[in-house]
Amino acid sequence: MAVHTRILSVLEAFSNERPNLTLSQISRLTGLPKGTAHRIVSQLVNWGALERDERRHYVIGLKMFEIGTLAPRAYRHRARILPFLEEAAATTGADVMLAVLDRDEAVLVEHVAGRRAVTLAAGLGERLPLHASGVGHVMMAFGPSELLNLVCSRPLTAFTAQTITESSALRSAVARVRETGFALLPNAMIPGTVSVAAPIFAERGAFAGAILFVSPVVRTSVTMFGKTVRQTAHRISAALGNAEREDVRPMRTVVR
Template structure:
């Protein structure tokens, strides 16, 4: 087995941090990254000096602002967010509900922007966070418009159930994806959270070369949700972003 490179060790340190554990001690970092304490100490020191990590008053480490600064330059997120934000804001003003923008990365939807209402339903997603494609509105849109071979790859894997409503049967999911392509809208009721309903639509490459490049959604409380009134607003916002260069 090849010896891990310095780069892979440094990336392992960064990967040790999670939403559940955003602050770690040096020993916790070493243990989670599988590194000897001396190696972890040296690399953590270098990452902290560069700004990828920060050390708080209690001696715990967290992801640094410099890393966020670099990540914000990712072209798929940066240009898309700038184009989409006016439409996201308009959609929020119409609904006063959670509005989200996501792209596909591997088998997951990555959220690149979100506007949250003070009284809107709580949701699991966050900017920079990931959720499986099969269990969310934006994810089903991104999966529905992905190449057939990619769909086969995703559906061949075990599909995680978040709630009792999460669709984990590949045949049923294929039928849902076909309906998403037919209607241009995905409605996911309590698939990832027992209290929320998501209405999502595709965002197309304005040049037409890349097909669907992102997905937009509104997430509302499931009880009493009027999906018929939400769908036209979501479609209109997604269409507006698709036409903006």
């Protein structure tokens, strides 16, 4: 196994379910001999990618956080987008999130907490399956053309009794999203919650991601949430389009 592959395997051993690990756990999860794991972990600690917590377990270091904030799809236009998310959270009371597509999963890259107590299926930096999430339905409706076929070609995991697990039903649901401009999924991943999502576009109509509202089902006005999520997505899309034009605006040359 190449050195860089071993290093990546150590970093990949950490997850939201395993935020802190002992050396023995890292060795077991990666399949690396303990001596090899110790050498790689020591190098990562010296560089700042890993740190030791109060129990002397290894955790992801601040260096990784600093590098992560440079991911352009997550934070390139954060200052432009965040005010719209905050306004939507204040208006609806819902948790408001922003998600981008990574291969065949949705990654949550921004989160503004609402005032309604709600259980979330995923938090900041975590992933959502496309077939069972509002942002996923939006991504299949407005994202890459092959995405829906890819998702439908595999088994669809049931998270609740209302999760869509048949490809024909999923295709019908995605078609409705294309018609209405937003996705509405009650009880699809967490019972008692509803997710409402809409697409965000950048310059020249390129699909950029999705905005997501999550709220308790019993406190959600479908009409109001559907209208607000589309309005917010439209305003963010306009801001992104303006930002792209500013980024590529050429310098003017004065001809005399």
